[in-house]
Amino acid sequence: MAHIIVVGNEKGGAGKSTVSMHVATALARMGHRVGTLDLDLRQKTLARYITNRQTFLHNKRLDLPSPRYQDLPEVEQSSLKPGDNALDQRLSMAVSDMEADNDFILIDCPGSHTRLSQVAHSLADTLITPLNDSFVDFDLLAHVNSDGDEITGPSVYSEMVWNARQLRAQAGLKPIDWIVVRNRLGAQNMVNKQKMQKVIDKLAKRIGFRAAPGFNERVIFRELFPRGLTLLDLRDIGVKGMNISNVAARQELRELIKSLDLPGVSADF
Incomplete structure (x- = not known):
C-alpha cells in the first residue's frame, strides 16, 4: 500500500504547497511513484503548481520526473447511503484509486479547518506541519x-x-509520524528565534512530534x-552557475527529506 504523506496546518501562509511540491518532486526524482491530492478546493495552489510544471515542460520539450496530480472524483448523491458524507467518499475514492499505482500519496491540506482536512489527517502515515517562525503561528499548536x-x-x-491519532488507534493502524517543520526562517539569530526553538522542543516532548528544519525565506520559491519548477530542476533547465542561496536551499531540502525518514527513501539527489 502507498505511504500517505499529509501536509497540514490550519493557518495559511506557512508554505504548505511549496513544501508539498518540493517533497513530492524530490521523491519522484529519486525514482518513486508519487501521486498528489489538493484538498483546498477553492485555491488549489498545489494543483496549479503541478499544472504550471506540465505546461512549462511541454512548451520546452523537457521530460523531468514529476509527481502526478489527481482531482477528487465526483460522486452521485443517489449513490450515498444515509449518513454518508460526500466529501469523505470523494477522498476515500481518490486514495483507493491511487494506492495501487503509487509508492507515496501526498495530500496538501487547506489553511483552514475543514471536513476534508480532518479526514486526511486520520489517513496520514506521515504528517508534515510547516510552521512560520512566529508565536502567532505557534499559537495554533499551543498557548x-x-x-x-x-x-x-x-x-x-x-x-x-490528537483526535486523528485516536481514530487510527481505534482502527488498528500504526501511529502518525508527526513532523513540525520550522519554515520561512529568517537569516538572523534573533531572540524570538531562540525562544521558538526552546518552546518547540518542549512541546515536541509533551505532545509527541519531531521537529525538523525547513526552508529559509528566499525569493526563489516565489520565482x-x-x-x-523546484530547486532540483534548475540545472536541468540550463542554470549553470548556482548561487550560494540556491545551493543552501537545496541543502535545506536534502536535510528535510532526511528528517522525514520515509520508508525506502534516502536523501541522495
Whole structure:
C-alpha cells in the first residue's frame, strides 16, 4: 500500500504547497511513484503548481520526473447511503484509486479547518506541519505565557491531530509520524528565534512530534511557481552557475527529506 504523506496546518501562509511540491518532486526524482491530492478546493495552489510544471515542460520539450496530480472524483448523491458524507467518499475514492499505482500519496491540506482536512489527517502515515517562525503561528499548536517561554496548554490544531491519532488507534493502524517543520526562517539569530526553538522542543516532548528544519525565506520559491519548477530542476533547465542561496536551499531540502525518514527513501539527489 502507498505511504500517505499529509501536509497540514490550519493557518495559511506557512508554505504548505511549496513544501508539498518540493517533497513530492524530490521523491519522484529519486525514482518513486508519487501521486498528489489538493484538498483546498477553492485555491488549489498545489494543483496549479503541478499544472504550471506540465505546461512549462511541454512548451520546452523537457521530460523531468514529476509527481502526478489527481482531482477528487465526483460522486452521485443517489449513490450515498444515509449518513454518508460526500466529501469523505470523494477522498476515500481518490486514495483507493491511487494506492495501487503509487509508492507515496501526498495530500496538501487547506489553511483552514475543514471536513476534508480532518479526514486526511486520520489517513496520514506521515504528517508534515510547516510552521512560520512566529508565536502567532505557534499559537495554533499551543498557548504560551506572556514571556513566550512556557507552554500553558495545547491549542486547536494539536487537539485535531490528537483526535486523528485516536481514530487510527481505534482502527488498528500504526501511529502518525508527526513532523513540525520550522519554515520561512529568517537569516538572523534573533531572540524570538531562540525562544521558538526552546518552546518547540518542549512541546515536541509533551505532545509527541519531531521537529525538523525547513526552508529559509528566499525569493526563489516565489520565482519558481509560475513555471512549476523546484530547486532540483534548475540545472536541468540550463542554470549553470548556482548561487550560494540556491545551493543552501537545496541543502535545506536534502536535510528535510532526511528528517522525514520515509520508508525506502534516502536523501541522495
